[in-house]
Amino acid sequence: MAELAEADRYLLEQIDRGNKDGWAQLVQRYQGRLLAFARSRLSRKAEAEDLVQDTFIAFLEAIKRFDRRLSLETFLFTILRRRIIDALRGKRLKLTYLQETMHGDRDDMEDASSRLEGPSMTASWYAHRAEDANLLSDALGASLNALVGRFREAENFRDLQIVEMLFYAQLRNKDVASVMKMDEKAIALIKHRCLNELRDHITAHARLNKADSQWLASPAWESAEFAASMVTQVWEAQRPTCPKRSTIGRLMLGTLDGTWKSYVEFHVNELGCRFCRANLDDLQKQTDEAPKALHERVMHSTIGFFRS
Ligand SMILES: [Zn+2]
Known part of the structure; x- marks a missing residue:
């Protein structure tokens, strides 16, 4: 839904005050889903990461123009989407699977x-x-x-x-x-x-x-x-x-x-x-990685038992 979340409002206030931690948290909050979106269109991982990085830079440059009644996620996705279209040299960027199944490569369909x-x-x-x-x-x-x-x-x-x-x-x-x-x-x-x-x-x-x-x-x-x-x-x-x-x-x-x-x-x-x-890909990835992080924590805290 197009609406600024409470957490986003808080982070934006921090950023307005020049607080670097607020910015770090905002990047942390959105980088996963942005990367998942870029990766779904671009085969090279490095290219996807570059575009996500560009997106965050462009966001900071445009932050004064961001209409705070709207969703921050959608704003970031919009910036990224334009960059992906540029990277694909203006090739169409379909936003739903169903479009692809139904239209195939029909050329009369565009953004x-x-x-x-x-x-x-x-x-x-x-x-x-x-x-x-x-x-x-x-x-x-x-x-x-x-x-x-x-x-x-x-x-x-x-x-x-x-x-x-x-x-x-x-x-x-x-x-x-x-x-x-x-x-x-x-x-x-x-x-x-x-x-x-x-x-x-x-x-x-x-x-x-x-x-x-x-x-x-x-x-x-x-x-x-x-x-x-x-x-x-x-x-x-x-x-x-x-x-x-x-x-x-x-x-x-x-x-x-x-x-x-x-x-x-x-x-x-x-x-x-x-x-x-x-968002789903990002959430799944977080779930997949959580046990790994927990595993590392457990291993780290129990290593003393194995020291001779
Ligand atoms: Zn949706």
Whole structure:
């Protein structure tokens, strides 16, 4: 969930005061999952480590611009992701396993960020975008959270899975229908309803500038593909459905129950969200290494028994 954790807030305050220990703790807290994410895309271990190091340096350089209402983890992942795309020379970086299975090497699928820069983008939209780039994204982010929150509260995990596949994994209606064993038309209807709900929520709650309001009411939003790529871009930046790291830990330990468990399993294993996979890999590694550390401690404290 896109929200600054208490521990992160504390560490950032330490860093603001120039406290090196706070920084060391922050690096310790995030290096494992960042490395797991980089390693999933880059075969050379040294290269992955270099990019993680660059990410931390870039974070310190950008720390004043970090919006502290948002998740620190997502911010770090975003920096790292851009560096990986650079390292792959602009090759696409799919964020979910399901995208890879479904799309294979389809070349018309790209990162949402690059799709938005495509020819479908109107010049006038871009012009006002530059003026007040974050206003609409913020409003859309809040509306996405409301939509996701409503699905969760109602335990409507079916629709939650569908919107993840549509807007996060960018699957076609047809592919979502086959995963869900549903009719393609039913998927199209859910997509249409969600986009309408998002637009209505933005209109009702956000204070937008005139250009944004006009754009939202224009036929551009009605073109589902265009609106969806806009939603995808904000989705990727805010990850509204990613479970907390502690929840991923509980999935690993097998202590989740019922429909919630099935949903988290879907997100992490079937959809295969790479950010959550990175957390899972990191948690598993920590678990694997813990006995080794304990072993060393026990050996160290008992060595006296064996001295002659
Ligand atoms: Zn996730």
